[in-house]
Amino acid sequence: MTKNIIDELTWRGAINQQTDADGLKDYVNHHQIALYCGVDPTGDSLHVGHLVTFMILKRFQMLGHKPVIVIGGATGSIGDPSGKKSERVLQSMDQVRHNQDALTKQMINLFGTENFEIVNNYDWLSKMDLLSFLRDYGKLFNVNTMLNKEIVASRLDVGISYTEFTYQILQAIDFLTLYREHQVQLQIGGGDQWGNITAGIDLIHRIEGSKTPVFGLTIPLLLKADGTKFGKTEGGAVWLDPKKTSPYEFYQFWLNTDDRDVVKYLKYFTFLTQDQIEDLAQKIQTAPEKREAQRTLAQEVTRFVHGQAAVDQAEKISAALFSGDIQQLTSDEIEQGFESVPSVDYAGQECNLVEFLVDQTHIEPSRRQAREDIQNGAIYVNGQRQQDVDYQVDPQSAFDGRFVIIRKGKKKYTLVRVQHN
Structure with a gap:
């Protein structure tokens, strides 16, 4: 300093x-x-x-x-x-x-x-x-x-x-x-x-x-490299209140910083030294795909606002979503990590997987397509691949009975919110 x-x-x-x-x-x-x-x-x-x-x-x-x-x-x-x-x-x-x-x-x-x-x-x-x-x-x-x-x-x-x-x-x-x-x-x-x-x-x-x-x-008025005002997203403001913007969303906001902005943000929003920031700036040039500067920024600001436990949780959610291994997540972590994912409500009991995908959640357009995707291994229920067209979806079996997570293909998730009357 x-x-x-x-x-x-x-x-x-x-x-x-x-x-x-x-x-x-x-x-x-x-x-x-x-x-x-x-x-x-x-x-x-x-x-x-x-x-x-x-x-x-x-x-x-x-x-x-x-x-x-x-x-x-x-x-x-x-x-x-x-x-x-x-x-x-x-x-x-x-x-x-x-x-x-x-x-x-x-x-x-x-x-x-x-x-x-x-x-x-x-x-x-x-x-x-x-x-x-x-x-x-x-x-x-x-x-x-x-x-x-x-x-x-x-x-x-x-x-x-x-x-x-x-x-x-x-x-x-x-x-x-x-x-x-x-x-x-x-x-x-x-x-x-x-x-x-x-x-x-x-x-x-x-x-x-x-x-x-x-x-x-x-x-100074802080503008992003594209000329837009800092702090605004498609979803609106990024709040410090964890109930308005979850710590995971908060972490992701900083992690998704443009390469052109990240050094400026490291200077503004972290307590890293000049040498540390210049080292990260160099890594943007030599290994931008690693996004080390963005990850450091996300860790530093999230720690300042929400504490180290929030950083650990955000990184746990990120790793689970990247790998597809979501079974290790708690229901609260599911809620954070899947907040921006398309969601549907479900108020029923156990249900055949084909019916669940077509009639209940409309994830699949037809029973024929649902059976084909199941048999081809494209459907995952709560992180586990299901290739049995007779599989029964139990909405109470995971995540405290609050959610069923359906994944179609590599990245297409749907959050099914279980309704309790």
């Missing part, structure tokens, strides 16, 4: 803009600081896009600095204009509180409880009355300056409510409060947060003095 955290982040390609690059680099060379980013509780799970910022916070934490996460219980209830062309749909406060609790658990899982803090801006913004807001803070913000912030300017053609227009003032108050009460001196966010971050720094300088050492840093 390079000596200074800013040099490290620069090498990893993780810095987009800084308010005072030289000042911040010098300051962290001589001081332990607290730094923060905000997360609005618009959902009950983080996704892999959030990891870009969190990995930076984690790197600071590993060097003795203190990350602080601000959950936007207040700002999340009114809406943020960034990155959208329309107003955010307001959530009920009950939903906001539910999301806050879920996000808090996820972040403690990533950062632990030592030298880390989670705060909620509802705790201070909800106590502010309208007149105090206007006298103490509104007076310090110039509307012309606010309109010129890209975060607002991008919305002027379609319109923006006063509620979302004031968001940058509220976020600036957050930074001021965190500076005063939690000694936070650095705010980190996506590139779309630049206007909000600089608004906070300007407010602190106006109230606390122009020499007050506070800084802002944004991260």
Whole structure:
């Protein structure tokens, strides 16, 4: 690792803009600081896009600095204009509180409880009355300056409510409060947060003095080699909540990284050293078919988010699916590994294999075709080849009676979900 955290982040390609690059680099060379980013509780799970910022916070934490996460219980209830062309749909406060609790658990899982803090801006913004807001803070913000912030300017053609227009003032108050009460001196966010971050720094300088050492840093927009946004798949977002995206799916997401992207992701999302990453980059050139860089990436990120047991389980499922030896898998592992496989429901009892394939599950188009495929050895039931047309399928015989796995040929699987009335 390079000596200074800013040099490290620069090498990893993780810095987009800084308010005072030289000042911040010098300051962290001589001081332990607290730094923060905000997360609005618009959902009950983080996704892999959030990891870009969190990995930076984690790197600071590993060097003795203190990350602080601000959950936007207040700002999340009114809406943020960034990155959208329309107003955010307001959530009920009950939903906001539910999301806050879920996000808090996820972040403690990533950062632990030592030298880390989670705060909620509802705790201070909800106590502010309208007149105090206007006298103490509104007076310090110039509307012309606010309109010129890209975060607002991008919305002027379609319109923006006063509620979302004031968001940058509220976020600036957050930074001021965190500076005063939690000694936070650095705010980190996506590139779309630049206007909000600089608004906070300007407010602190106006109230606390122009020499007050506070800084802002944004991260680049992470795009895949094909130009699409990182973290999106055909199935939607890749979530950190294992109930929304299983650890196996999570592992596979990273394992399927394009060769053109994998070195960039290793820099962003792992704690491997420069030498280790350069070694993996070399192996992409000399032995790309082994996909060692992708496998290392999948192991490292899955371990960080879900733990070593999840890595072991994901690799066990992968090996079983590759070999076809699925009998060793538990029913929960079957559910993870076959989540994207075509599935049908079955509510019956024991059934002749031909009838099961044709009438019950429609895997085969006709009885003649079913008999032919069975006799030719193309049909597997729960991992075992079945060549007897009189074989009886017992839905209770494997995987806790929850599933029957039919394989036709080398790779064509169907997950039969056993329904219990």
